Amino acid sequence: MRYLFLINPHSGSGKGLAAWQKVHRYLAGQQVDYQTVVSKYPGHPRELAAACADCRPRGDCLVVIGGDGTLHEALTGLIMSGSRPCPIAYIPAGTGNDFARGYRISTDPLEALRQILNNRRSHPINVGRYRELSTGQTGIFLNNFGIGFDAAIVHATNHSRAKEWLNHHHLGTFAYVSKALHALFTQPAFTVRVADGGKEVVFPRGFLLIASNHPYIGGGICVAPDQRITERQLELVVVEKRGWLSLLGAMLAFACGRITTSSAAHVFRGEQLRYRIQSAQYGQVDGEEPGRRAFDLELACQEYPVWQEPLAK
Ligand SMILES: Nc1ncnc2c1ncn2[C@@H]1O[C@H](COP(=O)(O)OP(=O)(O)OP(=O)(O)O)[C@@H](O)[C@H]1O
Numbered sequence: 596m597r598y599l600f601l602i603n604p605h606s607g608s609g610k611g612l613a614a615w616q617k618v619h620r621y622l623a624g625q626q627v628d629y630q631t632v633v634s635k636y637p638g639h640p641r642e643l644a645a646a647c648a649d650c651r652p653r654g655d656c657l658v659v660i661g662g663d664g665t666l667h668e669a670l671t672g673l674i675m676s677g678s679r680p681c682p683i684a685y686i687p688a689g690t691g692n693d694f695a696r697g698y699r700i701s702t703d704p705l706e707a708l709r710q711i712l713n714n715r716r717s718h719p720i721n722v723g724r725y726r727e728l729s730t731g732q733t734g735i736f737l738n739n740f741g742i743g744f745d746a747a748i749v750h751a752t753n754h755s756r757a758k759e760w761l762n763h764h765h766l767g768t769f770a771y772v773s774k775a776l777h778a779l780f781t782q783p784a785f786t787v788r789v790a791d792g793g794k795e796v797v798f799p800r801g802f803l804l805i806a807s808n809h810p811y812i813g814g815g816i817c818v819a820p821d822q823r824i825t826e827r828q829l830e831l832v833v834v835e836k837r838g839w840l841s842l843l844g845a846m847l848a849f850a851c852g853r854i855t856t857s858s859a860a861h862v863f864r865g866e867q868l869r870y871r872i873q874s875a876q877y878g879q880v881d882g883e884e885p886g887r888r889a890f891d892l893e894l895a896c897q898e899y900p901v902w903q904e905p906l907a908k
Contacts, residue, residue, distance in 0.1 A: 598629040601643055603661030607689045611661050614688040614704040640665045644672030648681050656682045656902040662689020667881035671735055682902035684711040693738045697809025697824045699905040710903045717900040720824050723808045728891040738881045739812050744803040746877035747778040784836040790869040802836035817852030827896045831863040868894040
């Protein structure tokens, strides 16, 4: 197997570079056939991965070093290129690292590397695919597609001038919690329409919508406890804002990883999901932002090969 390392040195406020330096030192003493490409600007991981998909010889594996956003972009490049699937592997170096939790990859770069080098077979995972029916735009998600409250937090955190500084001083959680409190009071309720069998279920006071491919969001919050990344299905949770007391209870349950037990939450599961929000809302796809707008979404599943042995449970 020949490995192509795709490195985002800026992910996790410099964790990407530190992880690569450790991996590079380790590889120097090993008989491993590898090459490297370095991401130089936002959007570059997608271009590099697409180029790799188009020209790779048989047996190559793309190893992404970065956060969930870098992995999302790289896999988008591989899948959207339409080439024969190139196995992917991952060394987590972001702040949230939710995919690593969902697939069970160590956050220690050398341990994650050993999970790759010791691997002997390809492991199929599920990838969420979305199609925006009003625009025809398509894309993928490995972790989740959120609309409303959580996407408003992602938006505020991504655009916070203090993000780099807080991450650097290990205060990223503080930034997240302060943005969450702000979004709790500013995010309005909105109408959500979910197709359920032959009928449409309407939630006039939707507040938070998360379609998940595995259990975790926001750096380890368990939002879909029954969801498995190896199973060909997705889970959608719709949380309503019925009143302040009910909402505070639901948000507390969300923070504790028990949102699916809240009476304000409604869960839909399936290989395909379809839902609409006609008013403009924030959205987030694996932490990346599609912009504030209305959504008319159709979600489906796709299998993709991972070249990395998951850690034992
Ligand atoms: N050289 C670069 N300089 C700045 N941004 C880059 C560079 N290369 C890639 N990016 C962009 O960085 C963005 C975020 O990366 P990523 O999500 O991996 O890290 P993070 O935001 O620090 O981690 P997390 O998502 O866990 O918070 C992606 O949109 C990616 O395109």
